[in-house]
Amino acid sequence: MPKSKSRPSPSPDLQRPPAEVLYADELARLAQDDTAAKPPGWRLSLPAVRAFILGDGDRDISKKFVGAPSLVERAMVTLATNRGLMLVGEPGTAKSLLSELLAAAISGRSTLTIQGGASLIEDHIKYSWNYALLVAEGPTEKALVPAPLYTAMKEGAIVRFEEITRCPLEVQDALLSVLSDRQLAVAELEQMLFAKEGFNLIATANTRDRGVHEMSAALKRRLNFETIFPINDFQVELNLVKREATRLLERSGVHTRPPDEILEILVTTFRDLRTGVTTQGHATERLSSVLSTAEAVSVAHLLGVRSHYLTEGKVSAADLVECLAGVAAKDDAEDLKRLRAYLERRVPKKKGAHWTALYEARHRLGT
Numbered sequence: 001m002p003k004s005k006s007r008p009s010p011s012p013d014l015q016r017p018p019a020e021v022l023y024a025d026e027l028a029r030l031a032q033d034d035t036a037a038k039p040p041g042w043r044l045s046l047p048a049v050r051a052f053i054l055g056d057g058d059r060d061i062s063k064k065f066v067g068a069p070s071l072v073e074r075a076m077v078t079l080a081t082n083r084g085l086m087l088v089g090e091p092g093t094a095k096s097l098l099s100e101l102l103a104a105a106i107s108g109r110s111t112l113t114i115q116g117g118a119s120l121i122e123d124h125i126k127y128s129w130n131y132a133l134l135v136a137e138g139p140t141e142k143a144l145v146p147a148p149l150y151t152a153m154k155e156g157a158i159v160r161f162e163e164i165t166r167c168p169l170e171v172q173d174a175l176l177s178v179l180s181d182r183q184l185a186v187a188e189l190e191q192m193l194f195a196k197e198g199f200n201l202i203a204t205a206n207t208r209d210r211g212v213h214e215m216s217a218a219l220k221r222r223l224n225f226e227t228i229f230p231i232n233d234f235q236v237e238l239n240l241v242k243r244e245a246t247r248l249l250e251r252s253g254v255h256t257r258p259p260d261e262i263l264e265i266l267v268t269t270f271r272d273l274r275t276g277v278t279t280q281g282h283a284t285e286r287l288s289s290v291l292s293t294a295e296a297v298s299v300a301h302l303l304g305v306r307s308h309y310l311t312e313g314k315v316s317a318a319d320l321v322e323c324l325a326g327v328a329a330k331d332d333a334e335d336l337k338r339l340r341a342y343l344e345r346r347v348p349k350k351k352g353a354h355w356t357a358l359y360e361a362r363h364r365l366g367t
Contacts, residue, residue, distance in 0.1 A: 125149045240293060
């Protein structure tokens with residue numbers, strides 16, 4: 001089958017196509033060449049899923065997740081069992097991305113997603129009813145409106161539960177029988193829905209949300225936990241920010257790219273304020289705001305868009321200072337003061353014309 005006809009290309013007017021659409025050609029090629037054993041219900045074998053996520057230069061498969069290969073392997077093995085997968089870590093460490101990539105490769109569908117929140121109820125994850133049909137005909141399969149969990153069990157697919165610790169405990173615990181017995185009671189129809197092979201659950205939670213709705217011990221026992229840490233290597237993080245910012249700018253129709261020197265300052269500043277130690281070894285106050293790699297990508301994207309529309313394609317250190325103000329003024333008013341102290345006390349100790357320009361533009365931070 002010709003490559004161009006294997007799967008539909010992403011529509012150019014979609015801001016953010018799902019992984020199975022964005023990487024349809026790669027998934028099709030991996031499936032065509034996949035001769036390894038597959039777990040029941042999986043579209044790809046574990047080696048093919050690994051190649052899809054971590055990349056394979058020999059087969060022209062792009063690297064999509066920057067993280068330890070061993071973590072990806074453990075996650076895949078977990079999903080091939082009857083235990084769910086729980087991804088935890090700081091905000092912006094690509095938990096949701098890894099969850100999406102795993103679902104796309106294993107099930108060919110990453111959009112069976114539950115978004116955790118205070119207003120979530122069991123109906124939002126299991127099933128609800130078309131009340132017009134319910135009143136007219138009573139409880140029937142025709143009147144039942146499936147939610148992501150119901151659909152995933154029926155089709156044998158991965159369901160994703162984002163920010164699970166932000167939803168009430170009674171909603172979390174609705175997963176207990178599903179994960180234990182692989183079945184869901186539909187009491188109104190006096191039926192049981194039994195999960196097909198391939199069904200499993202990937203949940204994510206931010207470490208900063210601990211204490212909002214702590215998971216029960218019973219639910220924890222049904223999940224394997226994997227922690228995703230921030231990227232330690234500066235060059236790896238810088239390359240990722242460049243690559244993802246370029247992709248976002250291309251999707252935005254913006255041809256301007258922030259200079260490498262500005263991106264180096266951006267990533268260095270984020271790392272300094274995230275760890276509380278500068279690259280020169282000087283202590284600095286950490287910001288309470290999240291300074292993740294994902295946030296750095298957003299700032300780089302913002303710089304490109306700003307320069308394209310407002311500054312005739314020029315990106316300066318002053319632009320970066322103004323963008324940093326938006327990052328720092330989120331959770332704590334004191335963060336702006338901490339950022340100003342960093343610009344006034346630590347930036348002058350750094351060498352280079354762009355660092356000097358950053359220092360001279362510190363007044364653009366505001367108060």
